[in-house]
Amino acid sequence: MSMDRRIGAQYYTLREYTKTIEDFEETCRKVKEIGYQIVQISGTPLAAAPMREVLDRYGLKVAVTHRGFEDFVKRPEEIIDYNKTLGCEICGIGSMPGGYREDSEGISRFIKEANEAAARLGEEGLFLGYHNHAFEFARLDGKLIMDRLIQETDPERVKFIVDTYWVQVGGKDPVKFIRNLGERAMAIHFKDLKVNMDNTVEFGEIGEGSLDWDEIIQACDEAGAKWALVEQDVCRRDPFVSMKMSYEYLKTKGFC
Numbered sequence: 001m002s003m004d005r006r007i008g009a010q011y012y013t014l015r016e017y018t019k020t021i022e023d024f025e026e027t028c029r030k031v032k033e034i035g036y037q038i039v040q041i042s043g044t045p046l047a048a049a050p051m052r053e054v055l056d057r058y059g060l061k062v063a064v065t066h067r068g069f070e071d072f073v074k075r076p077e078e079i080i081d082y083n084k085t086l087g088c089e090i091c092g093i094g095s096m097p098g099g100y101r102e103d104s105e106g107i108s109r110f111i112k113e114a115n116e117a118a119a120r121l122g123e124e125g126l127f128l129g130y131h132n133h134a135f136e137f138a139r140l141d142g143k144l145i146m147d148r149l150i151q152e153t154d155p156e157r158v159k160f161i162v163d164t165y166w167v168q169v170g171g172k173d174p175v176k177f178i179r180n181l182g183e184r185a186m187a188i189h190f191k192d193l194k195v196n197m198d199n200t201v202e203f204g205e206i207g208e209g210s211l212d213w214d215e216i217i218q219a220c221d222e223a224g225a226k227w228a229l230v231e232q233d234v235c236r237r238d239p240f241v242s243m244k245m246s247y248e249y250l251k252t253k254g255f256c
Helices: 011-017 021-034 048-057 069-074 076-086 104-122 145-152 164-169 174-184 213-223 239-251
Strands: 008-010 038-041 061-067 090-093 127-131 158-163 187-190 192-195 201-204 227-230
Touching (some): 008 011, 008 061, 011 021, 011 038, 038 227, 048 061, 061 069, 061 076, 061 227, 069 090, 069 104, 076 090, 104 127, 104 145, 104 158, 164 174, 164 187, 164 192, 187 213, 227 239
Parallel strands (some): 008 038, 008 227, 038 061, 061 090, 127 158
Antiparallel strands (some): 192 201
16 A cells, blocks of 8 residues: 655754744745645644644644653643644654663663553554664664564554664665564655765755665555655755755655
C-alpha cells in the first residue's frame, strides 16, 4: 500500500515562527501557500485548541505531534486531550531523555514507561511514536539500543517516526531500516544529509544531499508507512525557502 502522497511539513523546522498564535497563523498561511496539506506540530508552546482553529482555517491536517516524554509519564490525560483536539493519532516523543541513556537499566526503565504510556494511549485509539536520533544505534552491553526499542516495546501500540538523516548518521541504511520495521515505521521524517568537501556533514533540503530518495520512497511504500514529513533541523537560508525547495523536489517524485 502506498503511503499518503500529501507530503507533510514538520514545524520543528519552523519553530522560531510558532511561538505566538499570530506567528503560528502566519506560518500556516506560508506553509499552505507552498502547497503542504499535512503538518507535524513540534517545537511550539501553544495550546492545542487555538492551533486547531488556525489549522482548520487553512485546511491543514495534523499527522504527528511531538511532546516531551515526561508529559507522557506524568500527564498522560493531557497528552490524550492535546492529540485528540488536534485530530492526530501519532503521539510522538522527540527523543529518549538523557537520564535514561546512561546504562542498560536506564534503557529498560524507559521501555517499561513507554509501554505503559502506549497502553494508556491505545485505550483511546492512539499510538506512541518514537523518533530516533543517532545514539539509538550505539551499543550498550553488546546490544544496539535500537534493537531493544524494537524488540521490547509493544508492536501494536509503539510505532516509529523514522528520521532518515539520523539513521544514516547512526551507520545504518535508511532503506533497509524502514523495510525491516514494516508497518511500525508509521511516519517518516524526510531529512537529507548533505556531505561537504571537508568531510563534514550537515542538514540539507531534500534532493540537495546524498540520500537516495527513490529507494527511500519505495521502501516506505513497501513497509506500509503512512506519513512522510519534511524536516530540516538547521537551515542555511530562510527556513520557508528551504521547505519550499524540499516540497518542489518531492513534487517531482509524485508527492503533492
